[in-house]
Amino acid sequence: MQLGKNQRNMLTAVGFLSPNIIGFMLFTAIPVVQSLIISLYDWPTFGERKFIGLQNYIDLFTKDPLFPKVMGNTSIYVFCYVALNIVLALAMALWLTNIQRGEKLYRSVFFLPQVTPIVATGMIWKWLFLPKYGIINNFLGIFGVPDINWLGTTGTAMSAIIIMSVWQGFGYNMIIFIAGLYAIPESQIEAARIDGAGKWQVFIKIKFPLISPSIFFAIVMTVISSFQVFDQTMIMTAGGPANATNTLVLYLYNNAFTYLKMGYAAAMAWVLFAIIMIFTLLQMRLQKDFVTYE
Amino acid sequence: MRKLMTTVCIMIIATGMIFAGGTGESKSGTAETVTLRWLMQVSSAEEARQWRELAAGVTERYPDILVELSTTDWNGYWTKLPSELAGGNPPDILYMQSMRAKDYLEAGFLPLSQYVADDPDINIADFYSGILEGLSIGEELYCLPYDFGPYVMFYNQDLFDLYGLPYPDTIETTEDFEKLCSQFADHGTYGTVVPTVMDKLYTYFLGSGASLFAADGTVKVNDSRKIETIEYLQGLIDQGYAPRISDTGNNNWDREQFYAGNVATYLDGPWNLTNIKEKSSFAVGVTMVPPGNLYQRSQVAGSGFGISKDTDYPGEAYLAIKELTSKNSLSKLAGWGRALPARSSVRDVFYELHADVNGLHDAVEKSITTDIGVPFITPIRWQQVTNTISQNLEAIFIGNVSARKGLDNAQKIIDGILGQ
Amino acid sequence: MNEIKTNRQTYKPIIKKAANHIVLTVLAFIFLIPFLGMVITSLKPETEVLLLPIRIFGSRLAMENYQRAWTFFPFGQFLFNSVFIALCTSLVAVITSSMSGYAFSRLHFRGRDLLFTMYLGTLMIPQQVTVIPLFIIMRRFGWYDTYAAMVFPVGFTAFGTFLMRQFLLTIPYEIEDAARIDGCGAVESFIRIILPMAKSSIATLLIFTFINSWKSFLWPLIITGSDRVKTLPLGIYMFNGQYGTDWSGLMSAASIAIIPSFLVFILFQKYLVKGITMTGLGGR
Numbered sequence: 001m002q003l004g005k006n007q008r009n010m011l012t013a014v015g016f017l018s019p020n021i022i023g024f025m026l027f028t029a030i031p032v033v034q035s036l037i038i039s040l041y042d043w044p045t046f047g048e049r050k051f052i053g054l055q056n057y058i059d060l061f062t063k064d065p066l067f068p069k070v071m072g073n074t075s076i077y078v079f080c081y082v083a084l085n086i087v088l089a090l091a092m093a094l095w096l097t098n099i100q101r102g103e104k105l106y107r108s109v110f111f112l113p114q115v116t117p118i119v120a121t122g123m124i125w126k127w128l129f130l131p132k133y134g135i136i137n138n139f140l141g142i143f144g145v146p147d148i149n150w151l152g153t154t155g156t157a158m159s160a161i162i163i164m165s166v167w168q169g170f171g172y173n174m175i176i177f178i179a180g181l182y183a184i185p186e187s188q189i190e191a192a193r194i195d196g197a198g199k200w201q202v203f204i205k206i207k208f209p210l211i212s213p214s215i216f217f218a219i220v221m222t223v224i225s226s227f228q229v230f231d232q233t234m235i236m237t238a239g240g241p242a243n244a245t246n247t248l249v250l251y252l253y254n255n256a257f258t259y260l261k262m263g264y265a266a267a268m269a270w271v272l273f274a275i276i277m278i279f280t281l282l283q284m285r286l287q288k289d290f291v292t293y294e
Numbered sequence: 295m296r297k298l299m300t301t302v303c304i305m306i307i308a309t310g311m312i313f314a315g316g317t318g319e320s321k322s323g324t325a326e327t328v329t330l331r332w333l334m335q336v337s338s339a340e341e342a343r344q345w346r347e348l349a350a351g352v353t354e355r356y357p358d359i360l361v362e363l364s365t366t367d368w369n370g371y372w373t374k375l376p377s378e379l380a381g382g383n384p385p386d387i388l389y390m391q392s393m394r395a396k397d398y399l400e401a402g403f404l405p406l407s408q409y410v411a412d413d414p415d416i417n418i419a420d421f422y423s424g425i426l427e428g429l430s431i432g433e434e435l436y437c438l439p440y441d442f443g444p445y446v447m448f449y450n451q452d453l454f455d456l457y458g459l460p461y462p463d464t465i466e467t468t469e470d471f472e473k474l475c476s477q478f479a480d481h482g483t484y485g486t487v488v489p490t491v492m493d494k495l496y497t498y499f500l501g502s503g504a505s506l507f508a509a510d511g512t513v514k515v516n517d518s519r520k521i522e523t524i525e526y527l528q529g530l531i532d533q534g535y536a537p538r539i540s541d542t543g544n545n546n547w548d549r550e551q552f553y554a555g556n557v558a559t560y561l562d563g564p565w566n567l568t569n570i571k572e573k574s575s576f577a578v579g580v581t582m583v584p585p586g587n588l589y590q591r592s593q594v595a596g597s598g599f600g601i602s603k604d605t606d607y608p609g610e611a612y613l614a615i616k617e618l619t620s621k622n623s624l625s626k627l628a629g630w631g632r633a634l635p636a637r638s639s640v641r642d643v644f645y646e647l648h649a650d651v652n653g654l655h656d657a658v659e660k661s662i663t664t665d666i667g668v669p670f671i672t673p674i675r676w677q678q679v680t681n682t683i684s685q686n687l688e689a690i691f692i693g694n695v696s697a698r699k700g701l702d703n704a705q706k707i708i709d710g711i712l713g714q
Numbered sequence: 715m716n717e718i719k720t721n722r723q724t725y726k727p728i729i730k731k732a733a734n735h736i737v738l739t740v741l742a743f744i745f746l747i748p749f750l751g752m753v754i755t756s757l758k759p760e761t762e763v764l765l766l767p768i769r770i771f772g773s774r775l776a777m778e779n780y781q782r783a784w785t786f787f788p789f790g791q792f793l794f795n796s797v798f799i800a801l802c803t804s805l806v807a808v809i810t811s812s813m814s815g816y817a818f819s820r821l822h823f824r825g826r827d828l829l830f831t832m833y834l835g836t837l838m839i840p841q842q843v844t845v846i847p848l849f850i851i852m853r854r855f856g857w858y859d860t861y862a863a864m865v866f867p868v869g870f871t872a873f874g875t876f877l878m879r880q881f882l883l884t885i886p887y888e889i890e891d892a893a894r895i896d897g898c899g900a901v902e903s904f905i906r907i908i909l910p911m912a913k914s915s916i917a918t919l920l921i922f923t924f925i926n927s928w929k930s931f932l933w934p935l936i937i938t939g940s941d942r943v944k945t946l947p948l949g950i951y952m953f954n955g956q957y958g959t960d961w962s963g964l965m966s967a968a969s970i971a972i973i974p975s976f977l978v979f980i981l982f983q984k985y986l987v988k989g990i991t992m993t994g995l996g997g998r
Contacts, residue, residue: 012900013823020814023806023870026851028836031844038847045846046379047401065707099734108980109742112749115925115975117950120968123961124751130540133767135747152540152692167748179987228840240542242689242700253842257373259678260397262380262846269843276838331939337955339786364939368956370948377936381849385939546958553958554764562957569957575761 035266043263045256056267066243066251067268073158074248078226080162081169085222086215089170093177094203107178111171118168122235125164126151151237154244161245165232173218180214181207216287220280227276248272328610329360331385332599333378335371337569344630351626352617359610361387379602386605387615390437391597392428393493396674399429399436404601406435409612416616420637422662424669425596438619441633442596443563444661445497447583451652452576453558457481462559463581463653468526471584474559475535484557488527488536489548490687492680493670494561497593498523500668501586511673513708515683516701523586524690524697531691542688563595564658567648568631579652582661592661593670596636634658675711682707756780756965763961776962783966787949788941796945797974799864800927806869807923808916815878816904820890830879833872841932849936859939868927874919881915882908917985921978928975946971 039057042050060067092110096103113121128135129150137147150160184207192206208215230249233239239246239254248268256265332349336342342365349361364385366374371389378384379402390398410418418426425442426435447462454461457477465471475485489495492506499506504519514520530536537557541547552560553573561583562570570578583592599615601608617623624635628643635641645655661667673679683704690700755763756779758772783789817823818830848867857863885908893903909916931947938944950971953964979986 009821010823013817013821013826016813016817016821016900016904020810020870020875023810023866024833024836024872027848027867027870028844028872029832030851031847032836032839034847035839035843044401045376063710065710095734095738099731099738102735102738104983106738106742108976108983109746111979111983112746112972112976115928115979116749116752116972117929117947117968119947119950119954120752120965121748123959123964124748124755126541126543127751127768128748130768131538149538149540149692151542152538152688154689154694157542167745175983175986182987224838227838230840230842234543236543238543240685240688241692241694242703243685244689246685249840249842252840254678254681256842256846257376258681259675260376266843269840272840273835273838277835280838333939335956336952337957338960362940366935366948367952367954369954370935370951373932374935377846377849380846381853383853546955549958550764553761554766555761556764556766566957569955573760573958573960 035269038263039266039270041263043261043266045260045262049263052263056264057271059264060267060271066246069243070246070248070251073244073246074227074229076158077162077165077229077247078223080159081165081226081229082219082222084162084166085170085173085226086219088166089173089218090177090215092170093174093181094207096174097178097181103178107171107175110174113168114171118231119235121168122164122232125160125167126236129160152241154242157237157241157244161232161236164236165226165229168232169222173222176214176218177211180211184210216283220283223279223283224276227272227279327358327360328607329362330387330605330607330611330614332361332363332387332614333371333375333385334363334365334389335368336365337368341632344627344632348618348623348626351623352614355617356610356613359614361614382604384602384604386602386607386611387618388600388602389597390429390600392425392439392442392595393670393672393680394677395429395436396431396672396676399431399600402603403436404603404605404608404611406438406601406612407433409608410435413612413616420621420639421619422594422596422636422638424594424662424667425598425636427669428594428596428671429598429600437598437600438615439596439598439636440619440624440627441565441598442594442636443565443634444592444594444658444667445494445561445563445583446592446657446661447559447561447581448552448567448570449559449579449581450552450555450557450574450576451579453478453483453555454579457483461579461581461652462584465581465584467585468587472530472533472535475530476533478558479534484537484551485535486530486559487548487551487557488531488539488691489561490539490542490684490691491545492683492687493593493595494548495527495687496670497561497583497591498527498586500591500593501583501589502526503586503588507671507673512712513673513679514705515708516698516705521697521701524687524701526587528691528697532693538693539688539691542692564634564644564654565596567651567654571631577650577652580654580657582657582666590666592667594662594667595670598636673712678711679708682711752965753969755962756783756969758962760960760962779962779966780970782960782963783970786963786967787944787952789949789967789970791941792944792946792949793971793974795861795864795943796928796947796971799861799943799945800924800975802861802865803869803927804920804923806865807871807874808919810870811874811878811919812909812912812916813904814875815882816908818875818879819882820885820887820908821900830875833875836872837876845932845936848933852937858937859943861943863937864934864943864945868930868933869923871923874923877919877922878912878915881912885911914985914988917982917988921982921986924978925975 040051040053042052042055096106131137131147131149131152136150141147148156150156188206189202192202197205228249229247230253233245233247233250234253237245239250249272252265252268252272255261255268334345336345342363346363349363352359352361372394375388375398384402388403390403410416421439422442425439429435429437429439449462451461459474459477462474465474478485496506499520502519502523504517504523506515507513531538537551539547544550548560549562549566551557553570555574555576564580582590599618601611601615605611619636621637621640624633624637625640625643627633628635628640629647631644631647634644648654686700686704689695690697695703754770757775757777759774759776760779762769762772818826852858852863852867890903890907893907898906929947931951934945934948938948946967950964950967953960953967
């Protein structure tokens with residue numbers, strides 16, 4: 001009987017899973033496994049290939065002067081972007097859930113960059129960042145800030161990319177936080193108010209703990225996606241100047257499609273995978289201490 | 295259960311192996327008519343229409359060959375082409391540019407020398423020899439060229455007229471050129487623009503007697519001649535003769551500055567003339583590239599059509615690209631302004647079309663003479679090398695690092711790339 | 715004394731509200747500058763786009779850009795393809811993800827969590843490296859240059875499975891148990907009970923899938939050959955020429971291209987917020 005039930009469960013599960021799992025195997029799992037195999041070869045994107053074991057991985061860490069550079073750039077990007085994105089998204093979500101009217105309109109406005117082709121807005125951002133003529137420099141000039149070649153200076157190019165990315169991306173998390181904040185029962189907030197809690201205290205004591213799972217979710221997903229930053233750097237700077245904005249996936253893309261070194265690119269992808277995995281597991285561990293589930 | 299999971303995993307890996315080692319699939323096609331697929335990059339709907347007309351010309355000449363055109367944008371082409379070659383069964387006819395040729399030809403393209411040798415009526419001597427060289431590896435030819443060109447200097451005629459300056463036909467030294475630029479600077483305009491792409495900068499190097507490539511395939515960028523050349527260009531920017539680069543992700547930044555009328559002169563090939571006319575609102579003139587401090591030199595580049603190695607119809611594909619680069623096709627291309635034809639016999643069609651452009655004929659014809667025009671034969675892994683150089687040149691021209699330091703840095707990376 | 719206090723109580727919130735809205739409007743405006751820049755550029759004559767110093771408005775309203783955008787590539791065809799492919803992808807994603815989400819959340823079988831972790835892990839592999847193996851598989855299927863290749867590889871999504879699973883975990887078991895006692899099988903209870911309850915999370919998945927499919931560039935570039943199945947992003951990139959970009963044309967095409975996906979967002983955003991709330995992604 002027990003066995004029969006198990007088998008029945010298994011059968012139902014197989015039935016429900018099979019459409020997705022067949023597609024998943026074919027279109028995701030196989031290519032992923034292949035990329036792992038490819039990473040063990042000297043695998044030009046086309047042409048003769050040769051098995052070389054872990055040589056690609058060894059080259060990455062010992063020979064390639066650019067790899068540490070792009071790793072550093074990517075880390076800076078991920079750290080700054082995730083922090084700014086989450087803080088801004090949370091602040092705007094708190095603000096928007098506090099106004100009674102027009103919240104939906106503002107929400108749509110802040111979500112708009114998500115649906116706008118980045119190849120178009122990327123160019124506009126380049127104009128905004130232009131030295132001498134750009135709006136940003138002219139605005140800062142009012143406060144006596146000297147003219148900055150934002151995208152052209154190794155020291156500032158990454159900040160410009162981050163600013164642009166936050167503009168583009170924070171609307172997504174904002175929506176998630178808005179949803180989280182709406183889910184908080186009014187009664188709990190009221191109760192705290194009656195106890196004499198101010199706005200700040202309500203946030204710290206009630207709202208923050210209650211939406212901490214969604215903050216956690218947002219951070220995990222944003223970290224994963226920002227490690228894979230590509231479009232922005234490709235379109236805004238192509239990694240320049242002097243590789244100051246060259247990021248891991250951009251470098252990977254160039255290796256696979258421009259330099260035609262598929263095996264090397266695949267090795268890079270698996271290093272990236274390992275990094276993201278470690279980060280995600282770390283976050284899962286931290287989650288236990290910081291996230292409150294009811 | 296564990297067994298099940300293991301089996302599943304093994305299955306994935308096994309299937310992965312099979313697919314990974316795969317070659318192309320079988321192809322359909324009747325015995326009578328052969329359909330060839332042709333992958334081409336285009337920049338406008340008009341251009342796509344013109345290429346289709348040439349494809350139709352192939353069928354007209356060889357009724358049992360049908361050429362089916364598929365198009366991508368320029369950047370997309372260089373993502374799509376490697377994917378197609380990697381995927382097996384790539385399109386039969388492929389576009390190739392001389393500057394990228396080394397990375398593609400041997401591994402992906404069908405050698406053509408034998409076909410050409412066996413073909414009595416192709417008249418290969420009609421093609422400009424430098425561009426044939428650019429599309430060959432050693433002695434082996436891989437593509438038939440349709441366009442080519444030396445780098446020349448375009449100038450904004452209206453801007454010269456506006457400030458009452460003589461057209462830059464008589465520039466004989468770098469000092470002359472700097473003087474010209476300073477005159478524009480006096481009027482608050484830039485005299486020229488400095489590119490950061492090595493394909494374009496190469497002409498400057500040649501002028502100062504610096505050859506980028508050694509015979510053994512190594513690339514040297516940090517010897518004193520090259521540093522001097524780069525310092526000279528850096529000087530143009532520092533003195534306000536050329537704008538400081540502000541858009542590092544854009545290979546066409548120098549072109550776009552010229553189209554907009556922000557700069558008076560810039561270097562480019564005749565292939566871009568039609569485009570300049572469309573995108574700008576001023577009259578344009580052409581003259582030879584300003585000489586460097588040692589020589590008058592001009593880099594010659596171009597592009598052509600090749601056949602993918604995996605094609606099932608090499609014979610038909612050869613006939614097709616032969617027709618696409620025939621006198622008839624090339625004179626059509628020239629008439630549309632699409633290309634300075636690679637065949638000498640129809641070059642005049644291009645000059646006639648652009649008869650309104652000052653100095654075009656002389657500048658081009660002089661620049662392609664053997665003592666001035668130098669074919670741009672790149673080493674293997676050129677894309678990675680040129681990207682490295684561009685990245686560092688940007689930093690130099692923007693003023694982040696000195697020419698010496700930037701080029702030293704580039705050299706270090708290049709040695710790594712070519713040493714592998 | 716008393717009166718003053720009442721006054722304060724009445725007016726203070728109004729002033730505060732007004733101030734809130736003014737500041738928000740200003741912020742929204744600043745936020746929209748890149749977007750406005752796109753629309754304004756789309757209306758400038760092509761030769762004036764790159765003029766320095768930048769002028770905000772062109773010398774005239776250049777509606778011909780929109781005409782050019784419309785004729786540059788088969789705009790109507792590409793637009794149809796984009797909508798059709800995005801809809802099909804969303805449909806596939808919704809059907810398969812809700813089923814697998816159900817299995818991962820509410821059915822008990824051994825190896826469930828391990829399999830699920832594998833699913834999640836694949837989210838961390840960048841697309842740029844799996845795209846060529848996938849291309850080879852599509853070739854084997856004979857799916858090159860077909861709608862199927864544009865829809866299926868994207869439709870079977872690990873993210874969708876994750877999203878649906880998170881939501882379905884929040885539905886109390888008692889509801890389904892009651893139905894089971896009444897003799898419902900898993901299939902019936904899934905269709906009759908679970909799916910209707912999952913409306914808003916389905917809408918959430920639909921929006922995400924639709925927008926992602928709408929923006930997707932790399933995969934369509936590689937897998938399409940003819941104009942038959944190409945989508946709008948490919949058309950927009952066509953303005954990127956070898957010798958420079960037709961910026962005003964590109965901006966025009968981009969301005970038109972955002973309308974459908976923005977409409978989808980506006981129409982479904984009510985469900986989006988609700989859906990996120992209920993999936994537990996949004997908090998509880």
